[in-house]
Amino acid sequence: MIGSPLRIHQAVPADLDAVVALHTEARATYYRGHLPDEAFAGPGELARSRAGWAAAIDAGRVLGARDTAGELLGIAAYGERDGVMTLSQLHVAPARWRGGVGTALHTACVDAWRAAGVSTARLEVFEPNLRARAFYAARGWLPDPDTPRDGDHLVLRLTLAPEAAAE
Template sequence: MDRSVEVVIREPTAEDADGLGAAHVAAWQIGYRGLMPSGYLSRLDAGARAERWRRTIVEGGSDATTLVAMVDDRIAGFTSYGPPRDDVDDGWGELWALNIHPDFWRRGIGTALFSAATNGLVGLGYSHAYLWVLRGNDRAIAFYRRQGWQPDGEVKIDDQRDFTPPLVELRCSTALV
């Protein structure tokens, strides 16, 4: 069965905020099941996340470029990329986020967004790039490996939330050019 779909990738508008919030929360609730506390995941609120997206789109406030993937007028996922948020060598950019609504997993949308983000990083002048992925997120790690990005041995503790044990993230990286 062909599960590919026609995807339009573009910059988001304020009207996309509700769809972004829904995709963001659904991706986390399913994608991080078993990796983050279930109580935390169940409390994620698509409406609250949509308001954060709306503010970011309207007011700016982020150094990242965000792109959305549209399928039949529905937000299927998004990516954000841009300057590194970590102390890295010159020439390195960061893929900040890649989230696909579970309804659209394994339909080519993640690959399309990933390619757009990688091309965007090259367009911004970066020769190398990295991303952080939650340890144990084997599905995401396998996806990044298929794109040519490999875990490079760097690890960080995500202490933004009061989880016990804290979250551990692995860095994946690649040469872009």
């Protein structure tokens, strides 16, 4: 478990280096052995990744999770794609797995979606990434009945129940 409380925040441009480093480290854990290193850690991919994160941060679509010491422990990015809210990234520093960081980020995303009136969200998860698949299944994500896969990724959907009305 996390030794100190988390602070979920909107990422800002000054977070870019830490976001890219965390993303690169996390992706290597599940792609290594399944894809050539060049596909997730080569110079071209790193440049593409950095540009993508910079654009997402500038658009206000990235949440970060920091501990009280200020260390970036996790990141999530989401936005509308093809008319559907899409969780495009959710990564936790591997040393912090199973400590509640991913759950806190996921909850923050779902809360933001509900506040925006979103009823359905989607994501793609690398099929061999059993740890991530179990994480999402435990939070109610199910195979997308319309598009169950995209290449080597499974497509999952989450139906958001409306928040209970305050009494």
